[in-house]
Amino acid sequence: MLKKYLAVIVFSIKTSLAYLGEIFYGVTFLLVIMFIFCSLWRVAYAQGKALQGMDYRHTVWYLLLAESIVLSLNPVYQIMSNEVKSGELVYKLLRPVDYILYEFFWGLGASLTRFTVNFITGMTLVLLLVGSIQIAWTFIPLCLFSILLAFAIDYCISVLIGLTAFITEDATGIAFIYQKVVFVLGGVLIPLSFFPPMLRRVAEVLPFAAIAYSPAHIFVSSSSALDVTILLTQVIWLLLLSVPVIVFYQLSLHYLVINGG
Amino acid sequence: MHSLTNDVRFLRSLWVSNFKSAIEYRFNFFLQILFMIVNNGVYIIFWFIFFSNFKSINGWDMSNMLLLFAVVTTGYGLSMFFFGNTTRIAEVITTGRLDRYLVLPKNPLLHVISARMSVRAIGDFVFGVLIFLFSSHLSLRTLLIWLACSLNTALILTCFFTLSGLIAFWVGRADVLQQQAANGVVTFGLYPQTIYQGPAKWILFSIIPAGMIGYFPVQAILSPNWINLGIPLAFALFLMVVTIGVFYCGLRHYTSASTFTPVD
Numbered sequence: 001m002l003k004k005y006l007a008v009i010v011f012s013i014k015t016s017l018a019y020l021g022e023i024f025y026g027v028t029f030l031l032v033i034m035f036i037f038c039s040l041w042r043v044a045y046a047q048g049k050a051l052q053g054m055d056y057r058h059t060v061w062y063l064l065l066a067e068s069i070v071l072s073l074n075p076v077y078q079i080m081s082n083e084v085k086s087g088e089l090v091y092k093l094l095r096p097v098d099y100i101l102y103e104f105f106w107g108l109g110a111s112l113t114r115f116t117v118n119f120i121t122g123m124t125l126v127l128l129l130v131g132s133i134q135i136a137w138t139f140i141p142l143c144l145f146s147i148l149l150a151f152a153i154d155y156c157i158s159v160l161i162g163l164t165a166f167i168t169e170d171a172t173g174i175a176f177i178y179q180k181v182v183f184v185l186g187g188v189l190i191p192l193s194f195f196p197p198m199l200r201r202v203a204e205v206l207p208f209a210a211i212a213y214s215p216a217h218i219f220v221s222s223s224s225a226l227d228v229t230i231l232l233t234q235v236i237w238l239l240l241l242s243v244p245v246i247v248f249y250q251l252s253l254h255y256l257v258i259n260g261g
Numbered sequence: 262m263h264s265l266t267n268d269v270r271f272l273r274s275l276w277v278s279n280f281k282s283a284i285e286y287r288f289n290f291f292l293q294i295l296f297m298i299v300n301n302g303v304y305i306i307f308w309f310i311f312f313s314n315f316k317s318i319n320g321w322d323m324s325n326m327l328l329l330f331a332v333v334t335t336g337y338g339l340s341m342f343f344f345g346n347t348t349r350i351a352e353v354i355t356t357g358r359l360d361r362y363l364v365l366p367k368n369p370l371l372h373v374i375s376a377r378m379s380v381r382a383i384g385d386f387v388f389g390v391l392i393f394l395f396s397s398h399l400s401l402r403t404l405l406i407w408l409a410c411s412l413n414t415a416l417i418l419t420c421f422f423t424l425s426g427l428i429a430f431w432v433g434r435a436d437v438l439q440q441q442a443a444n445g446v447v448t449f450g451l452y453p454q455t456i457y458q459g460p461a462k463w464i465l466f467s468i469i470p471a472g473m474i475g476y477f478p479v480q481a482i483l484s485p486n487w488i489n490l491g492i493p494l495a496f497a498l499f500l501m502v503v504t505i506g507v508f509y510c511g512l513r514h515y516t517s518a519s520t521f522t523p524v525d
Contacts, residue, residue: 036448036452040453043318195310
């Protein structure tokens with residue numbers, strides 16, 4: 001059974017690579033924002049050495065990974081919303097694959113391709129402007145695992161948002177708010193280390209931090225001891241979010257209206 | 262004079278028509294405005310957190326950032342409200358839909374850039390107004406300067422978006438390039454321009470006029486003088502002349518797609 005879903009990932013990656021030009025156009029925004037961050041944090045850190053346990057280089061590399069992940073996320077809510085509105089959903093429901101798993105593996109393929117392009121391009125700019133940081137190579141597999149968990153957690157939340165389209169036919173409003181919450185509470189614009197202590201404690205346990213903050217924190221902390229609770233938090237959130245996804249998907253199918261023709 | 266009066270009357274009719282169309286779905290209308298206020302509010306939260314850790318950035322503090330947002334979001338809101346089709350000009354040209362505007366007895370450039378109104382832009386405008394009203398620089402003098410600077414920013418953004426789309430007369434896939442240019446100027450414009458050095462600084466005060474829409478207006482509000490007010494105004498007028506010139510120059514290269522159906 002896993003074999004057919006792995007085939008979906010491979011096919012998704014091949015499709016993404018066929019339109020590599022489109023991905024590179026999207027990279028332009030990443031380069032702009034990373035150039036701004038490099039300039040902003042250079043001036044900020046000129047006032048002192050390290051703040052909140054992070055220095056200039058680590059902050060920029062953190063932001064690179066966080067931005068690369070967020071700009072690679074798959075807008076499943078939009079896909080589901082469009083499929084409900086157009087009726088294309090019925091063709092996917094008829095296939096001999098689970099709809100939710102199919103969309104997950106398809107989206108994962110696209111996200112991994114976009115992330116790879118985003119990160120390599122952004123890394124080139126950051127190396128030129130900022131330089132490198134020390135990375136413990138043993139942490140790389142853990143970081144990659146954390147990124148996969150991040151994509152999976154985002155997928156679960158996106159599916160829950162997208163399932164509202166089965167009833168309302170349009171989920172863009174809720175999705176918009178979700179994106180903004182991830183920007184702030186996910187540590188995309190500024191590492192959670194800089195948050196006021198109380199807000200930081202709350203943000204670290206929410207699922208939004210598991211999407212961007214967790215993998216980025218592991219990546220830049222790889223020269224010191226690994227904080228296992230970060231990975232554990234991601235796994236717990238994935239398990240917790242999987243339950244409502246399964247339950248609400250089954251319930252939503254009852255509400256689904258398919259007009260023939 | 263007669264032509265100018267006609268253009269103004271035409272624009273007014275177009276704007277009223279666009280607004281009536283936008284407000285047809287009331288709930289969605291107010292929801293779009295709310296979303297933009299939330300969107301911009303996220304960045305204010307970021308700056309509050311940032312400046313709680315760093316007192317100032319090359320002389321810029323939180324009050325400067327509030328003024329920056331007050332000018333840029335208000336200017337952007339005005340530009341996209343009245344001339345919401347500027348960001349689609351490249352697409353209009355490459356798909357041959359410019360024909361629809363050329364065959365009508367109205368100023369084609371004004372018509373094509375005013376053909377659409379962005380509802381979300383109202384959210385940007387409202388946000389900018391609220392931020393300015395709650396800033397620590399509210400007075401009659403600063404209010405008038407802020408209004409003038411916002412109008413100037415709107416003019417610069419309108420011309421810049423239009424100009425970046427007009428390259429479609431000569432370059433393929435210009436719609437993507439236009440989108441990148443538009444995103445770039447607004448993104449750079451919402452960060453303090455004092456963080457840049459060398460060539461980047463020059464570029465951000467000329468080719469990508471982020472400094473013209475952000476830095477100078479803030480300086481004009483804080484210390485009004487002829488330089489802080491005059492330079493962005495002169496730049497806006499220069500950009501307007503260039504935009505009009507490039508449009509009519511580009512029309513000579515334009516190939517009709519024989520698309521004469523009613524405008525969007």
